[in-house]
Structures are given as structure tokens and as C-alpha cells.
Amino acid sequence: MFGIMGATLLLSLREIRRHLLRSFLTTLGIIIGVAAVITMVTLGKGVTASIQDQISSLGSNVFIVFPVRAERGTPRPFKQDDVDQVAQQIAGVVVAAGAANSSATAFHNGQNWTTSVNGVNDSFLQAQSISLTQGRMFTPAEETAGQNVCILGPKVLAAIFVPGVSPLGEEMRLNSVPCRVIGVLEERGEGGGGQDQDNVVMMPLKTVQRRFTGNDKLQYFVVKYDASYDSKVIQNSLVDLLRQRRFLQDGQDNDFNIVDTAQVNQALGAATGALTAMVAAIAAISLLVGGIGIMNIMLVSVTERTREIGIRLAIGALAREVQLQFLTEAVVLCCLGGMVGIALAFGLSYGLSAAVDVPFAFDPTINVMSFLFSAAMGIIFGYYPARRASRLDPIDALRHE
Amino acid sequence: MTDAPLIELEGITKTFGTGPAAFQALKGVDMTIDRGDFVAVMGPSGSGKSTTMNILGCLDIPTTGIFRFRGMEVQALTRDQRSLLRRRYLGFVFQGFNLLSRTSALENVELPLLYRGESKARRREAGLRALDMVGLVPWADHSPAELSGGQQQRVAIARALVTEPDVLLADEPTGNLDTERSIEIMQLLSELNAGGITILMVTHEQEMASFARTIVHFRDGVVERVETGHRAGTPVGGRG
Ligand SMILES: Nc1ncnc2c1ncn2[C@@H]1O[C@H](COP(=O)(O)OP(=O)(O)O)[C@@H](O)[C@H]1O
Numbered sequence: 001m002f003g004i005m006g007a008t009l010l011l012s013l014r015e016i017r018r019h020l021l022r023s024f025l026t027t028l029g030i031i032i033g034v035a036a037v038i039t040m041v042t043l044g045k046g047v048t049a050s051i052q053d054q055i056s057s058l059g060s061n062v063f064i065v066f067p068v069r070a071e072r073g074t075p076r077p078f079k080q081d082d083v084d085q086v087a088q089q090i091a092g093v094v095v096a097a098g099a100a101n102s103s104a105t106a107f108h109n110g111q112n113w114t115t116s117v118n119g120v121n122d123s124f125l126q127a128q129s130i131s132l133t134q135g136r137m138f139t140p141a142e143e144t145a146g147q148n149v150c151i152l153g154p155k156v157l158a159a160i161f162v163p164g165v166s167p168l169g170e171e172m173r174l175n176s177v178p179c180r181v182i183g184v185l186e187e188r189g190e191g192g193g194g195q196d197q198d199n200v201v202m203m204p205l206k207t208v209q210r211r212f213t214g215n216d217k218l219q220y221f222v223v224k225y226d227a228s229y230d231s232k233v234i235q236n237s238l239v240d241l242l243r244q245r246r247f248l249q250d251g252q253d254n255d256f257n258i259v260d261t262a263q264v265n266q267a268l269g270a271a272t273g274a275l276t277a278m279v280a281a282i283a284a285i286s287l288l289v290g291g292i293g294i295m296n297i298m299l300v301s302v303t304e305r306t307r308e309i310g311i312r313l314a315i316g317a318l319a320r321e322v323q324l325q326f327l328t329e330a331v332v333l334c335c336l337g338g339m340v341g342i343a344l345a346f347g348l349s350y351g352l353s354a355a356v357d358v359p360f361a362f363d364p365t366i367n368v369m370s371f372l373f374s375a376a377m378g379i380i381f382g383y384y385p386a387r388r389a390s391r392l393d394p395i396d397a398l399r400h401e
Numbered sequence: 402m403t404d405a406p407l408i409e410l411e412g413i414t415k416t417f418g419t420g421p422a423a424f425q426a427l428k429g430v431d432m433t434i435d436r437g438d439f440v441a442v443m444g445p446s447g448s449g450k451s452t453t454m455n456i457l458g459c460l461d462i463p464t465t466g467i468f469r470f471r472g473m474e475v476q477a478l479t480r481d482q483r484s485l486l487r488r489r490y491l492g493f494v495f496q497g498f499n500l501l502s503r504t505s506a507l508e509n510v511e512l513p514l515l516y517r518g519e520s521k522a523r524r525r526e527a528g529l530r531a532l533d534m535v536g537l538v539p540w541a542d543h544s545p546a547e548l549s550g551g552q553q554q555r556v557a558i559a560r561a562l563v564t565e566p567d568v569l570l571a572d573e574p575t576g577n578l579d580t581e582r583s584i585e586i587m588q589l590l591s592e593l594n595a596g597g598i599t600i601l602m603v604t605h606e607q608e609m610a611s612f613a614r615t616i617v618h619f620r621d622g623v624v625e626r627v628e629t630g631h632r633a634g635t636p637v638g639g640r641g
């Protein structure tokens with residue numbers, strides 16, 4: 001049986017090579033369909049991964065609250081009191097913690113490096129699920145006293161500290177403020193706003209307010225809530241409380257914004273769903289078009305080779321052997337198209353991932369599935385022409401032309 | 402079994418089409434062909450020679466009547482069963498050669514062995530042996546387009562022989578050839594017949610028919626007359 005299968009396969013390849021241009025044009029539908037589907041899925045996964053990465057860096061079940069400009073004037077900042085009241089008054093809030101940020105030049109070891117200084121307390125690190133690779137977090141005493149201790153982002157560490165030597169206990173300077181290194185942050189990549197979260201130095205909130213920003217304002221604060229609570233209910237209470245504390249009248253717009261990471265995640269899921277539906281639509285259309293092309297060219301091929309079919313039948317080929325021959329040809333054609341499409345998709349998605357700066361999320365499943373789908377198309381759209389070939393009457397077929 | 406004639410036709414009719422358009426091409430053909438015979442079928446155009454050959458070659462079935470091949474009633478067989486019968490016992494040579502155009506002479510000859518599931522090595526060996534019988538081994542790798550008509554027909558004969566069939570059927574095998582090539586083909590068929598293969602051949606040329614041992618004359622869908630007793634390989638009458 002291998003003899004005839006092998007010969008059939010060889011014959012198919014030979015027929016395809018004989019009409020190389022025609023075969024290529026015929027499979028273009030499949031090539032484009034497969035390439036489009038794999039590229040979109042790969043890019044979609046890359047984008048999703050990149051966004052999810054950014055969102056997860058915000059922590060889960062977290063609101064981020066920041067002031068925005070209302071009708072006129074500058075945004076009114078929040079104070080520590082606002083944060084404390086949120087933590088006390090709203091049920092379900094686990095942690096509320098503010099941040100005050102500034103930028104500074106870090107000096108150590110005769111080198112300098114521009115970075116941002118984040119004034120935060122332990123509760124903030126907790127709320128955003130930030131962990132350390134070395135050292136420890138701030139102590140309550142350091143926080144209340146506003147001591148000059150700092151936790152380094154990995155980029156700052158790499159930039160100005162001696163490689164291989166523990167930075168813990170080292171003294172450094174931020175502008176003119178001296179501080180002692182007590183810990184190193186884990187790598188977090190880019191944040192939701194596109195800022196580099198690894199090029200930071202964290203100090204106790206009070207220290208930053210006193211030594212850098214020079215006031216008791218907060219740039220924003222985070223609210224971590226218990227996952228068993230409805231985030232909508234908590235958000236509503238948060239809005240009510242903040243409006244009341246900021247003396248907003250009915251009809252006045254909120255002069256603050258609340259970002260819900262869960263909502264962003266949901267929106268992302270919905271966007272991914274839409275993308276998947278679009279991919280499926282493209283796949284369906286291009287495969288239908290491609291399939292009709294295959295069927296068309298196979299019917300042409302059967303007509304062109306009617307005499308050949310007659311000869312094969314006359315010398316004793318069974319109907320199913322003739323059918324297998326043409327089915328094999330259709331499947332081989334589609335598989336080759338699928339392979340070209342996969343190769344094209346690899347190049348495209350690799351290039352585009354690099355171009356839009358998302359990870360190249362190569363997905364073996366979609367590649368294998370697309371290949372199998374191509375083969376299935378060969379079977380589906382090759383079936384009718386192959387059956388037609390196998391049903392030819394040998395006498396008529398021999399007389400053909 | 403061995404006593405039974407190789408081929409028996411009893412009251413074979415063949416009607417093409419139905420209703421008022423129906424046309425009866427064979428109107429009751431009775432014929433017996435023995436093993437080892439060399440039969441030439443002659444008759445005017447449209448007298449039913451090809452129709453009969455198609456039935457004898459198991460490519461078609463009669464409308465009524467009985468066709469026994471080696472004692473088997475062929476008209477009762479399915480399409481695929483008839484294919485298997487052709488594959489096993491029959492070889493075909495056509496007027497138009499009917500070689501696969503873009504494959505080599507050797508590959509054409511090997512083709513029937515493919516459907517017998519023979520290995521590549523066996524196909525090649527048997528294919529070359531068959532090409533040797535028709536004197537075309539040096540042309541094994543040439544495509545049909547590179548061969549003359551006579552050579553193409555010899556390739557076609559090699560293809561028919563390669564399975565060592567019981568019967569070789571040839572419908573006007575010299576119809577597309579000049580006299581000299583035709584005689585060469587007839588001499589080849591005579592040699593094969595001498596080697597034991599039963600040959601059934603349609604021709605309208607007396608000169609070619611004279612190579613046969615039995616000549617069956619058709620007219621209007623019936624057998625008009627049968628001449629027996631020619632000495633195979635000896636053409637009656639001279640050339641020209
Ligand atoms: N498939 C067919 N359909 C209709 N008529 C046919 C068919 N095949 C043959 N015939 C008719 O049957 C008669 C015998 O044909 P054929 O056996 O080919 O004659 P010949 O003796 O010339 O080989 C002719 O009149 C031909 O037109």
C-alpha cells in the first residue's frame with residue numbers, strides 16, 4: 001500500500017510543480033488566510049501580554065485615584081487625610097496609600113544618574129503587590145520620622161552601583177539629600193502610563209514630601225479592596241466620599257479620576273474577544289475563497305486530465321484509487337499553501353511585534369491548527385472534484401479531447 | 402475450468418441511449434475465443450467492433466446477453482470488480498497510444514504495476530523487461546513526445562505486457578501508423594502470441610488482419626462470418 005501512496009504523493013508534487021504559478025495563485029487564498037490568522041493571533045497575544053503585564057504591575061483589585069482639572073484652574077491634589085478617611089470609612093477597603101513623586105539625580109561612587117523619586121509607604125507597596133529582591137521595606141518608625149532610607153529600582157542599581165557588591169547599607173545621594181540603601185525592587189518593566197518602573201528610587205512618603213516636593217500633597221493614591229466586595233459599590237462610595245470632601249455640588253463634574261484595574265482587565269478581555277471574532281471572520285472568508293479556488297482548479301485539472309484518468313481506469317485503477325489521487329493532490333496543495341502561510345506569518349508577526357514593541361508571542365497551537373485546517377480544506381474542497389474524476393466512464397474518458 | 406473457452410459471448414446486445422433516441426449497436430453477438438488465439442475483428446465503420454472490444458475488455462457491459470471470461474460472468478460484476486479483472490488479466494493497446502504525456506516511457510510501462518502494489522524495484526525490473534521485449538530499453542527515459550508513433554505504440558504494448566496478462570486487446574493499434582510501422586507492430590504482436598498471449602485486435606486493413614489466426618467479420622451489429630485457420634505470423638498476400 002505504501003507503493004501507491006508514495007507514488008500518489010510524488011505524482012501530486014509533480015503535478016503541482018508542473019503548474020507552479022497556477023498552484024501558487026490557487027493557494028494564495030489559503031496562504032493569505034493562514035498568514036493573516038496566525039499573525040493576528042500572535043500579535044494579539046503579544047499586545048495582550050504586554051498590556052496585562054502593565055496592568056498587573058498596578059496590582060489587582062486596586063483603584064488608582066488621581067486629581068484632574070475640573071472647570072478651571074489646576075487640579076486640586078489629595079492630602080493624607082483624604083486617604084485616611086477612605087481607609088476608615090469605606091467598607092471593603094483593605095489599604096489606601098498615597099504617593100508623592102519627584103525627579104532627582106542620584107549620586108554614588110562618583111557617578112550620577114537621573115531617576116524619579118517615589119514617596120510611598122509600605123502600605124503602598126503592599127497594595128501594588130511590589131516585592132523586593134534584596135533587603136527590607138520601610139519600618140513604621142522610618143515612615144513616621146521621614147528618615148533618609150531608600151529602596152532602589154534595578155536600573156538605578158545597575159547604573160551607579162558596583163556590580164556584584166551588595167548595595168545594602170551603602171550611602172548615596174539624591175540631589176543634595178543623603179540616604180541609606182535598605183532594599184532593591186524586583187524588575188517590573190513599563191508601567192500603565194508608559195513610565196519605566198525600574199528606574200526609580202523609593203523613599204518614605206514623608207521624606208519625599210519634606211525634602212523633595214516641599215508640601216504635603218499627594219500626586220495620587222491607591223485603594224486596594226477585598227476581592228469579595230463588589231468593586232462598583234466600593235467605587236460609588238469612594239466617589240461619594242471624595243465629592244463630599246472636595247465640596248462638589250450636584251451637577252458639578254468629578255475633579256478626580258478613578259481607574260479600576262479590574263475594569264481595564266475586563267475591557268482588555270472584551271477587546272481580545274473582538275479580535276478573536278475578527279480573526280475568525282477573516283479566517284472563514286479567506287478559507288471559503290481559498291477553498292473555492294482549490295475546488296475550481298481541481299475541477300480544471302480533472303477536465304484537463306480526463307484522458308489520463310481514462311488510461312488509469314482502463315489499466316485497472318479502482319474508483320477509490322483515482323479519487324485518492326486527486327484528493328491527495330488537493331490536500332498536498334493546501335498543505336503547501338498552509339506551510340507558506342505559516343512561514344509568512346512567522347516573518348510578519350516577528351517583524352510587526354518588534355515594530356510595535358510587544359513580545360513575540362509565538363503560539364505553536366495556532367500554527368499547528370492552521371496547518372491542520374489547511375489539510376482539512378484540501379479534503380473538503382478536493383472531495384467533489386476527486387469524486388467526479390473517479391466516476392468518469394473509462395471509455396468516454398479515453399475518447400476525450 | 403481449463404476446458405472452458407477463455408471467452409464466450411452469448412446473445413450479446415448493446416443499446417445506447419433510451420426511448421426514441423435509443424440505438425442498438427450490437428444485435429446479438431455470439432462468439433467463442435480460445436486461449437492462445439490471435440483474433441482480428443474486421444468490418445465496416447459503425448458495425449460494432451469497438452463496442453464489442455469494450456465489452457470484451459470489461460470496460461463496458463452488454464445490455465443483454467452473457468459474457469463469460471474464464472468462466473466468470475462479467476456482466477454481473479461491479480465496476481470495481483471489473484477493474485480488478487482488467488488489472489489482473491487484461492492489457493490494452495489503443496489506436497491513439499494513450500501514453501501519459503509528461504512521464505517517461507519507463508514510468509508509463511510501470512504504471513499498471515503501481516496499481517498492483519509492486520515495489521519500486523520490482524516495477525523497474527519488470528518495466529525494463531517489458532521495454533526490452535519491444536526493443537526500447539535505450540528510450541526508457543524519454544517522454545512520449547520524443548518518440549515516433551511506432552515507438553509510442555511499442556511503449557503502449559510494453560505497458561500492456563508488463564503485468565503478463567492473459568489477453569491483449571488492441572482496437573486499431575496500427576490506425577495511426579504507416580504501413581511499415583504497422584507491419585513491425587503486427588510482427589511484435591505475432592511474437593507475443595507465439596509466446597502464449599491471446600490477442601484480440603480490431604483492424605480494417607486486410608494486410609494486418611492476415612497476421613491473425615482467426616478473423617471475425619462484423620456487419621450491422623452482428624457477426625457476419627468467421628475465418629479460421631490462418632497461420633499466425635504469416636501474412637496472406639504480399640505487400641503493396
Ligand atoms: N457511446 C455511444 N453512444 C451512442 N452511440 C454509440 C456509442 N458508441 C458507439 N455508438 C454507435 O454504435 C455504433 C457502433 O459503434 P462502434 O462499435 O464504435 O463501431 P466500429 O465498428 O466503427 O468500431 C455506431 O453507430 C456508433 O455511432
Ligand SMILES: [Mg+2]
Nearest residue numbers: 450451452572
Ligand atoms: Mg471503432
